[in-house]
Amino acid sequence: MIPVMKPWLGAEEAEAAAAAVASGWVAQGPRVAEFERAFAEFIGVPHAIAVSSCTTALHLCLIGAGVGPGDEVIVPSLSFIATANVVHHAGATPVCADVDAVTLNLTPESVRAVTTERTKAVIVVDQGGIPADLDAFASLGLAVVEDAACGAGSTYRGRPVGAGAALAAYSFHPRKLLTTGEGGMVTVQDEQTAVRLRRLREHAMSVSAADRHSSSQPVLEEYLEVAYNYRMTDIQAAIGLIQLRKLPEMVARRRELAARYQDAFSGLAGVTTAADPAYGTTNFQSFWVSWPDLDQEHVLKLLAGHGVSARRGIMASHLEPAYRGRSFAPLPVTERLTRHSVILPLFHQMTTAEQDTVIAAVRDAHGD
Numbered sequence: 001m002i003p004v005m006k007p008w009l010g011a012e013e014a015e016a017a018a019a020a021v022a023s024g025w026v027a028q029g030p031r032v033a034e035f036e037r038a039f040a041e042f043i044g045v046p047h048a049i050a051v052s053s054c055t056t057a058l059h060l061c062l063i064g065a066g067v068g069p070g071d072e073v074i075v076p077s078l079s080f081i082a083t084a085n086v087v088h089h090a091g092a093t094p095v096c097a098d099v100d101a102v103t104l105n106l107t108p109e110s111v112r113a114v115t116t117e118r119t120k121a122v123i124v125v126d127q128g129g130i131p132a133d134l135d136a137f138a139s140l141g142l143a144v145v146e147d148a149a150c151g152a153g154s155t156y157r158g159r160p161v162g163a164g165a166a167l168a169a170y171s172f173h174p175r176k177l178l179t180t181g182e183g184g185m186v187t188v189q190d191e192q193t194a195v196r197l198r199r200l201r202e203h204a205m206s207v208s209a210a211d212r213h214s215s216s217q218p219v220l221e222e223y224l225e226v227a228y229n230y231r232m233t234d235i236q237a238a239i240g241l242i243q244l245r246k247l248p249e250m251v252a253r254r255r256e257l258a259a260r261y262q263d264a265f266s267g268l269a270g271v272t273t274a275a276d277p278a279y280g281t282t283n284f285q286s287f288w289v290s291w292p293d294l295d296q297e298h299v300l301k302l303l304a305g306h307g308v309s310a311r312r313g314i315m316a317s318h319l320e321p322a323y324r325g326r327s328f329a330p331l332p333v334t335e336r337l338t339r340h341s342v343i344l345p346l347f348h349q350m351t352t353a354e355q356d357t358v359i360a361a362v363r364d365a366h367g368d
């Protein structure tokens with residue numbers, strides 16, 4: 001089967017992980033600090049905080065935005081379910097808003113339509129890598145958190161995605177481009193917020209474990225707030241440093257493959273695909289294809305018959321059992337997109353022959 005995604009990992013990552021193990025320092029330490037500096041520099045922000053996943057990164061972002069019990073946070077239902085779940089983790093209530101059919105993102109209008117006096121923040125998502133139009137949300141009077149889980153390597157108005165966000169969260173799960181197995185990162189502009197989130201990640205200890213271990217004198221720490229263990233390990237960070245160096249090449253290759261898909265499907269009646277928005281570039285973390293009467297089950301089965309492992313379109317969280325029974329405003333675009341789209345294989349080492357197999361299978365499913 002041609003997989004939907006396969007991380008681009010090699011001997012360099014294996015050696016870097018082995019070196020971390022051999023050093024004896026396997027928990028959060030010098031390699032995490034180095035990965036944070038390199039990532040902050042890559043995005044172009046003053047602070048980056050490595051954590052265990054994008055889910056934990058988003059939780060910290062919401063705390064950083066001042067979200068707590070009694071607040072509402074507006075999210076797209078059309079997203080991986082973690083986007084909605086983290087609002088619960090912060091003690092607040094998620095409120096779903098509809099998305100634009102082209103960018104798959106919230107719009108200022110859809111956010112305004114569900115804003116109440118309790119609304120504290122909005123989470124905009126770089127869906128499938130397509131950058132969110134961050135500036136468009138600036139005048140809503142809400143804290144804006146960028147769910148850049150899929151976004152590392154995409155650009156917004158000429159800068160890396162997340163560069164302009166007060167708070168952004170990235171994922172290093174293998175389903176994204178840059179991977180550390182599991183892992184995530186928070187980027188922050190404000191120094192005070194960065195200091196607090198850095199502490200919250202590590203039980204709110206007044207002295208980090210790394211600082212305590214490197215001191216020749218005994219150092220007694222205090223625990224300043226009730227906090228979390230959201231740390232990344234040095235083994236993961238060692239892999240992340242190599243992967244970060246490879247990211248531009250990953251993006252370039254994905255964009256090449258995506259352009260081939262776009263070309264191949266441009267002649268098919270009613271077909272739309274993932275594409276760059278007017279204001280930025282996508283890393284094509286996901287390449288989705290959609291047409292009005294696309295029957296997901298039928299298409300996925302047919303592709304499987306051709307040896308192609310595809311996925312249903314981006315999920316709609318409000319349709320899952322976890323969110324059933326809650327009342328949300330109607331989400332017609334979300335429900336249409338999630339039903340009538342599929343995500344196709346796209347990975348760094350995909351061959352032209354493999355891609356041609358996928359293209360032929362999609363043509364067959366479309367009936368052209």
Ligand SMILES: *Cc1c(COP(=O)(O)O)cnc(C)c1O
Nearest residue numbers: 053054055080082149171172173
């Ligand atoms: C993958 C993903 C997440 C969760 O990332 P993890 O690192 O697995 O916690 C959150 N939001 C979006 C949009 C994602 O695609």
